Amino acid sequence: xxxxxxxxxxxxxxxxxxxxxxxxxxxxxxxxxxxxxxxxxxxxxxxxxxxxxxxxxxxxxxxxxxxxxxxxxxxxxxxxxxxxxxxxxxxxxxxxxxxxxxxxxxxxxxxxxxxxxxxxxxxxxxxxxxxxxxxxxxxxxxxxxxxxxxxxxxxxxxxxxxxxxxxxxxxxxxxxxxxxxxxxxxxxxxxxxxxxxxxxxxxxxxxxxxxxxxxxxxxxxxxxxxxxxxxxxxxxxxxxxxxxxxxxxxxxxxxxxxxxxxxxxxxxxxxxxxxxxxxxxxxxxxxxxxxxxxxxxxxxxxxxxxxxxxxxxxxxxxxxxxxxxxxxxxxxxxxxxxxxxxxxxxxxxxxxxxxxxxxxxxxxxxx
Ligand SMILES: Nc1ncnc2c1ncn2[C@@H]1O[C@H](COP(=O)(O)OP(=O)(O)OP(=O)(O)O)[C@@H](O)[C@H]1O
Ligand SMILES: [Mg+2]
Numbered sequence: 001x002x003x004x005x006x007x008x009x010x011x012x013x014x015x016x017x018x019x020x021x022x023x024x025x026x027x028x029x030x031x032x033x034x035x036x037x038x039x040x041x042x043x044x045x046x047x048x049x050x051x052x053x054x055x056x057x058x059x060x061x062x063x064x065x066x067x068x069x070x071x072x073x074x075x076x077x078x079x080x081x082x083x084x085x086x087x088x089x090x091x092x093x094x095x096x097x098x099x100x101x102x103x104x105x106x107x108x109x110x111x112x113x114x115x116x117x118x119x120x121x122x123x124x125x126x127x128x129x130x131x132x133x134x135x136x137x138x139x140x141x142x143x144x145x146x147x148x149x150x151x152x153x154x155x156x157x158x159x160x161x162x163x164x165x166x167x168x169x170x171x172x173x174x175x176x177x178x179x180x181x182x183x184x185x186x187x188x189x190x191x192x193x194x195x196x197x198x199x200x201x202x203x204x205x206x207x208x209x210x211x212x213x214x215x216x217x218x219x220x221x222x223x224x225x226x227x228x229x230x231x232x233x234x235x236x237x238x239x240x241x242x243x244x245x246x247x248x249x250x251x252x253x254x255x256x257x258x259x260x261x262x263x264x265x266x267x268x269x270x271x272x273x274x275x276x277x278x279x280x281x282x283x284x285x286x287x288x289x290x291x292x293x294x295x296x297x298x299x300x301x302x303x304x305x306x307x308x309x310x311x312x313x314x315x316x317x318x319x320x321x322x323x324x325x326x327x328x329x330x331x332x333x334x335x336x337x338x339x340x341x342x343x344x345x346x347x348x349x350x351x352x353x354x355x356x357x358x359x360x361x362x363x364x365x366x367x
Pocket of ligand 2: 040041042308309
């Protein structure tokens, strides 16, 4: 049985519009309500930053610091079964300082996997109808929990791709330092492809099972990891070397994990171009439930679930399916809504503790 996991006390300083916020979340179901633009998503984002040191809506850490301030911080007491720890993330310009019980972890990746967190936010529909990058990110999130080193591979790979492009543009395809950048691309690209292969192997069967539970009866979800990197280092190296001129014009290599795809189909028809709205939503929800299941299994803890305005994203049937899944999986849930009356937790047996919070102009109170 996976261990329980919950963020309990949370303090936030100068994080977006949350100037000074203290919240005591309950171990199970927390409903955060408020009008538009008051700070609901900011609060979930603060929890996500506390758990992972990253945001789910921007890669620019500077955006998270309140306008007019130079630093922001999020601290929280995390309970894992019967043990408590204190985590904190401090932000200053583009930099972050993370601590667990006052100590600096060996790497950011080691920090990011301690408190598994899954988020469902309005951008999540991009998983099925948007660019391949959303689906690659899903594989990488799962891959991180299977092997924390993959985060470093993804970062170094992306850096090497950009550096190779800059060299090609500045000094052409005969520049001698291209070999070094291409070596990094090959090494970290193959490692990243291996991590995605492993992530897909866990995620795909879980997503099929989840879709079987929540999707329309008789419809089958198909998923295929389409790896773009050549299988061997030699073949990858040769491909990069041969295509320098073409790649310079394209702006990036024609092969490699940045071009991977997780192809989705319903009864053999591609989801992206042919699925209905309701089908899209069912597939997104199946992918999320699969992510949660795989991460829980890999880490031995139940991820904290951050659900941002899900009922406006999902239709009634899918919301009911989500709540049914929440009933079976007793994770801590932090849910935002503009309409708390529509969140019917009465049907959730075992949801003995529901706490309601209200957000107004960056201030949070129990309601
Ligand atoms: N760096 C920042 N400094 C100060 N305020 C910010 C910063 N970034 C965003 N905000 C403000 O935070 C406010 C609340 O944003 P948030 O996304 O949390 O609202 P919300 O309650 O989720 O609203 P909605 O229901 O519309 O999704 C916005 O008014 C925005 O202008
Ligand atoms: Mg919001």
